[in-house]
Amino acid sequence: MAGIKADVIRGGVQTPQRHDSGHKHVAGAAAYADDLVEPQGLLHVCLGLSSHAHARLKKVDLDPVRRAEGVHLVLTAADIPGVNDISPTHLHDEPILAEDEVHYAGQPIFAVAAETREQARFAARLAAIDYEPLPAVLSYEEARAAGKLVTEPMTLARGDAKAALEKAPRRLAGQMNLGGQEHFYLESQIALAYPGEDDEVTVICSTQHPTEIQTMVAGALGVPANAVTSQVRRMGGAFGGKETQGNLFAAVAALVAKKTGRAAKLRPDRDDDMVITGKRHDFLIDYEVGFDDEGRILAVDMNYAARCGWSADLSGPVTDRTLFHADNCYYFPEVRLTSEPLRTNTCSHTAFRGFGGPQGMVGGERVIEEIAFALGKDPLEIRKLNLYGPGRDITPYHQQVEDNIAPEIIAKLEADCDYAKRREEIRQFNKASPVIKRGIALTPVKFGISFTLTAYNQAGALVHIYRDGSVHLNHGGTEMGQGLYTKVAQVVAEAFQVDIDKVKITATSTGKVPNTSATAASSGSDINGMAALNACTAIKARLVDFAAENWEVPREQVEFLPGRVRVGNQEVDFPDFVNAAYMARVSLSSTGFYKTPKIHWDRAAGKGRPFYYYSYGAAATEVAVDTLTGEYRVVRVDILHDVGESLNPALDIGQIEGGFVQGMGWLTTEELWWDDKGQLRTHAPSTYKIPACGDRPRIFNVDLVQDSPNREETIFRSKAVGEPPLMLAISVLQALSDAIASVADYRLCPRLDAPATPERVLMTVERLQREAAELEGKVA
Amino acid sequence: MRGEIRFLLDDAPRRLTQFDPTMTVLDYLRQTEQLTGTKEGCNEGDCGACTVVLAKPENGRLRYQAVNACIQFLGTLDGCQLITVEHLAKEGRLHPVQQAMVDLHGSQCGFCTPGFVMSLFAMTRDHEVAPDEATIDDVLAGNLCRCTGYAPIARAAKSAYDLNPRADSFAAGEAATLEKLEALRDDETIALGGAGGRRFFAPATLDDLAALYEEHPEATLSAGSTDVGLWVTKQMQRPATLIYTGRVAELARIEETAGAVEIGAGATYSAALALLARHYPDMGEVIRRIGSVQIRNTGTIGGNIANGSPIGDSPPLLIAAGASLQLRKGSVRRSLPLEDFFLDYGKQDRAPGELVERVTLPLPEAGSIFRAYKISKRFDQDITAALGVFNLKIEGGVVAAARIAYGGMAATPKRAARAEAALLGQPWNEATVARAMAALEDDFQPLTDWRASAAYRMKVAQNLLRRCFIETTAPDSATRLAGAALEELGRVAG
Numbered sequence A: 001m002a003g004i005k006a007d008v009i010r011g012g013v014q015t016p017q018r019h020d021s022g023h024k025h026v027a028g029a030a031a032y033a034d035d036l037v038e039p040q041g042l043l044h045v046c047l048g049l050s051s052h053a054h055a056r057l058k059k060v061d062l063d064p065v066r067r068a069e070g071v072h073l074v075l076t077a078a079d080i081p082g083v084n085d086i087s088p089t090h091l092h093d094e095p096i097l098a099e100d101e102v103h104y105a106g107q108p109i110f111a112v113a114a115e116t117r118e119q120a121r122f123a124a125r126l127a128a129i130d131y132e133p134l135p136a137v138l139s140y141e142e143a144r145a146a147g148k149l150v151t152e153p154m155t156l157a158r159g160d161a162k163a164a165l166e167k168a169p170r171r172l173a174g175q176m177n178l179g180g181q182e183h184f185y186l187e188s189q190i191a192l193a194y195p196g197e198d199d200e201v202t203v204i205c206s207t208q209h210p211t212e213i214q215t216m217v218a219g220a221l222g223v224p225a226n227a228v229t230s231q232v233r234r235m236g237g238a239f240g241g242k243e244t245q246g247n248l249f250a251a252v253a254a255l256v257a258k259k260t261g262r263a264a265k266l267r268p269d270r271d272d273d274m275v276i277t278g279k280r281h282d283f284l285i286d287y288e289v290g291f292d293d294e295g296r297i298l299a300v301d302m303n304y305a306a307r308c309g310w311s312a313d314l315s316g317p318v319t320d321r322t323l324f325h326a327d328n329c330y331y332f333p334e335v336r337l338t339s340e341p342l343r344t345n346t347c348s349h350t351a352f353r354g355f356g357g358p359q360g361m362v363g364g365e366r367v368i369e370e371i372a373f374a375l376g377k378d379p380l381e382i383r384k385l386n387l388y389g390p391g392r393d394i395t396p397y398h399q400q401v402e403d404n405i406a407p408e409i410i411a412k413l414e415a416d417c418d419y420a421k422r423r424e425e426i427r428q429f430n431k432a433s434p435v436i437k438r439g440i441a442l443t444p445v446k447f448g449i450s451f452t453l454t455a456y457n458q459a460g461a462l463v464h465i466y467r468d469g470s471v472h473l474n475h476g477g478t479e480m481g482q483g484l485y486t487k488v489a490q491v492v493a494e495a496f497q498v499d500i501d502k503v504k505i506t507a508t509s510t511g512k513v514p515n516t517s518a519t520a521a522s523s524g525s526d527i528n529g530m531a532a533l534n535a536c537t538a539i540k541a542r543l544v545d546f547a548a549e550n551w552e553v554p555r556e557q558v559e560f561l562p563g564r565v566r567v568g569n570q571e572v573d574f575p576d577f578v579n580a581a582y583m584a585r586v587s588l589s590s591t592g593f594y595k596t597p598k599i600h601w602d603r604a605a606g607k608g609r610p611f612y613y614y615s616y617g618a619a620a621t622e623v624a625v626d627t628l629t630g631e632y633r634v635v636r637v638d639i640l641h642d643v644g645e646s647l648n649p650a651l652d653i654g655q656i657e658g659g660f661v662q663g664m665g666w667l668t669t670e671e672l673w674w675d676d677k678g679q680l681r682t683h684a685p686s687t688y689k690i691p692a693c694g695d696r697p698r699i700f701n702v703d704l705v706q707d708s709p710n711r712e713e714t715i716f717r718s719k720a721v722g723e724p725p726l727m728l729a730i731s732v733l734q735a736l737s738d739a740i741a742s743v744a745d746y747r748l749c750p751r752l753d754a755p756a757t758p759e760r761v762l763m764t765v766e767r768l769q770r771e772a773a774e775l776e777g778k779v780a
Numbered sequence B: 001m002r003g004e005i006r007f008l009l010d011d012a013p014r015r016l017t018q019f020d021p022t023m024t025v026l027d028y029l030r031q032t033e034q035l036t037g038t039k040e041g042c043n044e045g046d047c048g049a050c051t052v053v054l055a056k057p058e059n060g061r062l063r064y065q066a067v068n069a070c071i072q073f074l075g076t077l078d079g080c081q082l083i084t085v086e087h088l089a090k091e092g093r094l095h096p097v098q099q100a101m102v103d104l105h106g107s108q109c110g111f112c113t114p115g116f117v118m119s120l121f122a123m124t125r126d127h128e129v130a131p132d133e134a135t136i137d138d139v140l141a142g143n144l145c146r147c148t149g150y151a152p153i154a155r156a157a158k159s160a161y162d163l164n165p166r167a168d169s170f171a172a173g174e175a176a177t178l179e180k181l182e183a184l185r186d187d188e189t190i191a192l193g194g195a196g197g198r199r200f201f202a203p204a205t206l207d208d209l210a211a212l213y214e215e216h217p218e219a220t221l222s223a224g225s226t227d228v229g230l231w232v233t234k235q236m237q238r239p240a241t242l243i244y245t246g247r248v249a250e251l252a253r254i255e256e257t258a259g260a261v262e263i264g265a266g267a268t269y270s271a272a273l274a275l276l277a278r279h280y281p282d283m284g285e286v287i288r289r290i291g292s293v294q295i296r297n298t299g300t301i302g303g304n305i306a307n308g309s310p311i312g313d314s315p316p317l318l319i320a321a322g323a324s325l326q327l328r329k330g331s332v333r334r335s336l337p338l339e340d341f342f343l344d345y346g347k348q349d350r351a352p353g354e355l356v357e358r359v360t361l362p363l364p365e366a367g368s369i370f371r372a373y374k375i376s377k378r379f380d381q382d383i384t385a386a387l388g389v390f391n392l393k394i395e396g397g398v399v400a401a402a403r404i405a406y407g408g409m410a411a412t413p414k415r416a417a418r419a420e421a422a423l424l425g426q427p428w429n430e431a432t433v434a435r436a437m438a439a440l441e442d443d444f445q446p447l448t449d450w451r452a453s454a455a456y457r458m459k460v461a462q463n464l465l466r467r468c469f470i471e472t473t474a475p476d477s478a479t480r481l482a483g484a485a486l487e488e489l490g491r492v493a494g
């Protein structure tokens, strides 16, 4: 028995436990897929890409590639033994390698495997491909004219929006252009495949979705799923970009490995990665709103058109989630929302933190802004007027909002950050400052938590205790930096009352926990934490039974204390206790399973409860804009965000700060630019500008909402945090808009589109000045 | 002639006699040394995941500099100590900058982290006490993080100073390391053959360099390789002969003479920054925004000029200031006004085998106005969309002299002759400025690309002249969002 007894364990839930790999990250000791010791004879693979956005492949001469130095294998669609398809929604519209037509510039046509990565990269350039160019569909107009959707659109409707619009005392309509976003995970896509016996193959891949990698690899090889093991310890960032986008690389690496009998690694160069893989969808949003003289919304009609790219990928659920978030925190009494997932000859857009939700919300916030300018009011006033509330709590998808805390969050943040006073002071400043104009905006977030495909809301875990009391933890969630592994380990440490360093975190593997869902939709700790807890609970139940029997005490007298177990009036150290259980032939291993309760969704009817609960937050942002150049700075940001009872406040604040800055990048400097041939010209960090250190808000106050447990029974009453904070950055766009509005004395809605690059800001300033002058002319 | 390169990998001596001349330090570390802590995020100098630190003898001390391993060629390590993220922790204890990053949750996915750690380590060599926020932004401008939003990293940068980060094993071993590195130094030209007959040369004297280049006019010169490196990693060019200029001390010299600054073509931005900023504060500010610390530590002004890009930042700065360029082929030297060097897109007045030797920059005339403004999508580490540089002399309210140069507006860095003419001899007032702004439309027909549209480039080019006018006539109006102006905005907001 130990001398000193701890009162609390190290690293339990609701503590600011550090990231489990932090000490390895800083020392360069955390191994990513490309850092693993390379097996002997490893082949390096490079993809040969289409240079045309849309063309028929007349002749593909790969002999020069085959003859190049170091080349072992050239792989084309014809060499795929299974199915040449990696469509994640099983629409069979996404060949691994192009067959006789290419549908976007950058589409992989062949793969080459060579002794070195350099040789493979050189060889890939040698292909002689004869294209017969076909018309490329790039713009919204072209896509509409071509009339192809990648998937079924969705409509959400309640009441009769059309009639209500007709009747509304005031009514306005407009349009917004909203750009997409490159994930720019720092670690690019990578897959490493090891051939096994018979039909077996193991794939180590930077993926958020090991099970899908397994499924796709099995499909491509034409083998059953049980022949394929997919594994990932950590990713160097993902953000949704590794939910489906790893499938291509894994499938090709596995094909090469099985064809050659040698291990194969496919790590695209950054530029190839950016050209090949899908991004956040861009949208063209048409809105019409009816409201009363005070600014209360009466009816909303919006269409969200997205350029989805050449295949469906996840565009269906993404554009659905867009519609689910058009309302943000606001009640739309009569509403009609439609999606329009257009097919274009560009890369196939995909999941990205928020999964379409942010785009929905940006559109909704534009509507609020329009009403405010139409009435000459502060947009915040319009926001508050339209919040969900008692008797006004049904969403456009007929789910009742039961846990609304947006009003309280907004009120607290508004007071804490001195919003009203600063807003007034800014208006005074702007009067006296001809060039630099300041702006401020406070915007809220309400984000629905759960996969809208109900089946995905399940998770599994596997927990072992060894005889020395050390614990082995595995679950279906993946670690991309968000700290999921740490949080789930905290849950297990808490359950057994052992220090967190007794819990060994292990790589996610389809061989350990099968049929997993993607680590996505912010659901990671909600569902995997619960699954792990259930596994612990199962083991604990056996241990309690054993103790009660062995020491002949009632079950209630068995209690897990920090590092030990109280049995009756004695205390047994955890390792001794566990070993005693082993000796008594008690199973010390269990799987755990969880499925989210209460949710259901009928897409065709547009009705149900797609979300288990909502996460809330609000941000107040102040900016300064140079009206001669369009340059700007985010000067100050105050955030109040709801994570329920935080499992780990340090990690949660990290998600909020990081999510905010990522959202800010999306809406400001991150611009994807395709030329008129459909070539993406911003395909590297030299041309695609994510926020740098100097772009961070210098004053950046982040608080968690206190004493606000999740009303639903989530893991220790916490809330999901991965995605929602990204949308706090909508306040940046709105603050820029507020600053710009000053040049027309706040009489006109700037209708600032995104990304609000310095160019777009300056052009909006200029347009507004012109419009103001015209207005002046009319009045005079 | 010396047939090997010699350097220290942390404390361990390395001698290499055969290698691919364009092998990068990053590939060498990850593939040959199996040191995989240093990451590849972009392979083009823009993300900083590959940041390593080089220590070099300088004035009897060691100078520690962060560089991008992905675009540094292996041969450039000669005479240096190469320090990677694996080398910071000693005897099982994390270095203070590492510990601070762990304690303050400075890593999430961790992929960028080794690079940040190395930039922070280099920062602790340059800064005795915790730097201010602006300096931290500058130190870390070349390190991208997609996860954290930088806030915790900036906090770690400060709090590392609570852990005495400068009293580390490197400080303790500095004298011994210096001695080892001094012993590696010589004046021999390094000449190595690589695979496929490709050759690497690194002369140590200017005469040897000039002679060698005359003898091998087909060779690719490489100074900081912040351009050449990308030709290798992205365009897959494999020059048959590479001549590295970085060992030539005379080429890197910066001298202040009566009325002028002489900048050797091999002088890095980092080396030139302080002096140029003293004489031309705005030039300093633009140079501070060229690339990042890592880029400025190796990138040279000579390379920027020789590269001839229409969006290079130093040419417009230097042209407006009235600089001249000295070229040298073998032993023959010639001089020309810098603006005459740029003939057309991708074409400069430089003969095969002819070196850029130095730039002569006149000091500002008393009473003259020098303003330079760089416009890019992102403030830090971004390539220019448009750069306007204004060197004016206003006498008795009249424009007595005007040299105006722009970058990003034409196929070459170019003076705005018509705008200058519209100003000369005219009163420095709204009306004149408006005419000069209009004249810019005759001077330039900019292009549309992913950095900016033609319309924006023109509009902003015109407005930059207006900004210059406002700054000189209404100095109390805020016109900038950088430097002290930003601090003031923060003060007001906070």
Ligand SMILES: Cc1cc2nc3c(=O)[nH]c(=O)nc-3n(C[C@H](O)[C@H](O)[C@H](O)COP(=O)(O)OP(=O)(O)OC[C@H]3O[C@@H](n4cnc5c(N)ncnc54)[C@H](O)[C@@H]3O)c2cc1C
Binding pocket: B044, B045, B046, B220, B221, B222, B223, B224, B225, B226, B227, B228, B229, B245, B265, B266, B289, B290, B291, B292, B295, B298, B299, B300, B301, B302, B303, B304, B305, B306, B307, B311, B312, B313, B314, B354, B355, B356, B357, B381, B382, B383, B384
């Ligand atoms: C991430 C990144 C950011 C950058 N940001 C900026 C920026 O903001 N602004 C900007 O202007 N540039 C920028 N650059 C470009 C680059 O840093 C500059 O052009 C740099 O000054 C080139 O110098 P270098 O010493 O690296 O040249 P190198 O790459 O070594 O050489 C460049 C060219 O000059 C030739 N050369 C070098 N020395 C001589 C000589 N003595 N005589 C004759 N020819 C010579 C070389 O042969 C080659 O053609 C950036 C580059 C990177 C990678």
Ligand code: FES
Binding pocket: B039, B040, B041, B042, B043, B044, B045, B046, B047, B048, B049, B050, B051, B068, B069, B070, B071
């Ligand atoms: S890998 Fe990105 S800077 Fe070197």
Ligand code: FES
Binding pocket: A186, A236, A237, A481, B106, B107, B108, B109, B110, B111, B112, B113, B144, B145, B146, B147, B148
């Ligand atoms: S921690 Fe992931 S990129 Fe910085």
